[in-house]
Amino acid sequence: MTDLSADGFPADAAAVGLDPEALRQRALAALLTARERTALLTDSVDDGELMAQHSPLMSPLVWDLAHIGNQEEQWLLRAVGGREAMRPEIDGLYDAFEHSRASRPSLPLLPPAEARAYAADVRGRALDILEGTPLHEGGGPLARAGFAFGMIAQHEQQHDETMLITHQLRAGPAVLSAPEPPGPADPTGLPAEVLVAEGPFTMGSSADPWALDNERPAHRREVAGFFIDTSPVTCGDYERFIEDGGYSERRWWAPEGWDMIRANGLTAPLFWLRDSGQWLRRRFGVTEPVPRDEPVLHVSWYEADAYARWTGRRLPTESEWEKAARHDPASGRSLRYPWGDEDPAPDRANLGQRHLRPARAGAYPAGRSPHGVGQLMGDVWEWTSSDFLPYPGFAPFPYREYSDVFFGPEHKVLRGGSFAVDAVACRGTFRNWDLPVRRQIFSGFRTAKDA
The missing domain is CATH 3.90.1580.10 (paralog of FGE (formylglycine-generating enzyme))
Known part of the structure; x- marks a missing residue:
């Protein structure tokens, strides 16, 4: 039976039968795949459409973009890496529980260029942390078996799905294509x-x-x-x-x-x-x-x-x-x-x-x-x-x-x-x-x- 930690999660990478380096590569691939998709969904429309709210049910795309970066900063840079906060003043703006989707266009959101730069800066530092973090018990519960990195890759992909819903709701001609x-x-x-x-x-x-x-x-x-x-x-x-x-x-x-x-x-x-x-x-x-x-x-x-x-x-x-x-x-x-x-x-x-x-x-x-x-x-x-x-x-x-x-x-x-x-x-x-x-x-x- 798999050995579990006190919180019910696998004790370390070896306990789930995975080599720590294989998990590290899996995490890297998942993070890069998610970011490629985020870029596709946000680069396919102009800045005006990024800032617009296409439905009161959804956030502006630019909110999702900066929220992705902010969550990555909070969990990978601060919680796993122990780094000082880069932009603590924006935490509240991108807290999904603090502001409803309908209210987010009225917030002082980062404009598209700044949101992209912030998310890219966070990502570069996060990849450095991934490279140097032990993915076993010694790395702490968040790093154990690469959990926090997998969680953030899943979080970004979930917001990519949300942004694709926004693309479906937006008016105007098609900007996405697929076979x-x-x-x-x-x-x-x-x-x-x-x-x-x-x-x-x-x-x-x-x-x-x-x-x-x-x-x-x-x-x-x-x-x-x-x-x-x-x-x-x-x-x-x-x-x-x-x-x-x-x-x-x-x-x-x-x-x-x-x-x-x-x-x-x-x-x-x-x-x-x-x-x-x-x-x-x-x-x-x-x-x-x-x-x-x-x-x-x-x-x-x-x-x-x-x-x-x-x-x-x-x-x-x-x-x-x-x-x-x-x-x-x-x-x-x-x-x-x-x-x-x-x-x-x-x-x-x-x-x-x-x-x-x-x-x-x-x-x-x-x-x-x-x-x-x-x-x-x-x-x-x-x-x-x-x-x-x-x-x-x-x-x-x-x-x-x-x-x-x-x-x-x-x-x-x-x-x-x-x-x-x-x-x-x-x-x-x-x-x-x-x-x-x-x-x-x-x-x-x-x-x-x-x-």
Whole structure:
């Protein structure tokens, strides 16, 4: 069994079976990959668009840019490296809890050139610290197994996803491009659903050196048998719900969801519009026909729940989702990813903004789980029926505001990542959460039912 520290995290690099230098190189690669993506998302628009707020739901892009640098300074330079603060006067400006997104344009934010220079200066110093920090017990709990460096790489990639959402919300012509994702190898060869038999499995992680606090600790869960869709619900599936009057039938909706769609006049997923009898959607500045065989995107939890009720099914619980994704019935093990313990590859999952849309249902056969469930990693975040709650034995680390303050029935759990998520911030145990009204996120779903 992996040796754990008192806080439940791996004791050092050797304890998780990784060479410290290999972890150092992994951290370096993750930090550089994240910064390349940040540059792409911020260099693709002019300074005016960087400073603008494209939606009250989102920050100006320039806020995200400087916030990325400020978090890196606080955790890598100050906390791990013991350096003096470079810009302590801006800590409050870039504290996500101190200022709402809607209020951030009114703050005295660093202008684009200064924000870029600050983030670059911090990064140079952070790489020096990475090179000289022991990634074992002697380096302290934050440096142990490179955790703080992995945490900051994940943080930057999470903000890159947030900035990509802002790009989707902005008006104007397209400024981003990417190749099309692969199609399904055999779209007719995958059954609609599979049975996951009753029994226990190991949920969560105590061994992954960069797993975040809400993924910990690993624990046994008993799960009753259930059926689950082998692919996410498609746009064509969802169109049938719309055309059958799904948005006008109160019986399918949770009371709060019914109130939401009536108050806002919602009749379809966000960014969809009806024109000349055809459903169109706007995607990163381009208007196009809704692809019927692609997973539906930009639906709230309430919409996903209503659709599932309409079909006579339900959303899977978080435990069911993770068992379908990780449990190997042949060995009884819980895998790191649906396909095994190997890192994601382009033939296994649609991740990292490699494409700017989900792949068609049935794609990535090499990424299916031992149960035969596909597209569990990447493509679309998948709503589950579960509230965001701590696991038994949860301990906040390294700060309460990452997970602890969000636990409760107000937030629903999403799993699996999306095309906008980088592999460093996506694994079989990774937990995302959001308010059930959220639609601007890259969210979809699949359905389940009791066996």
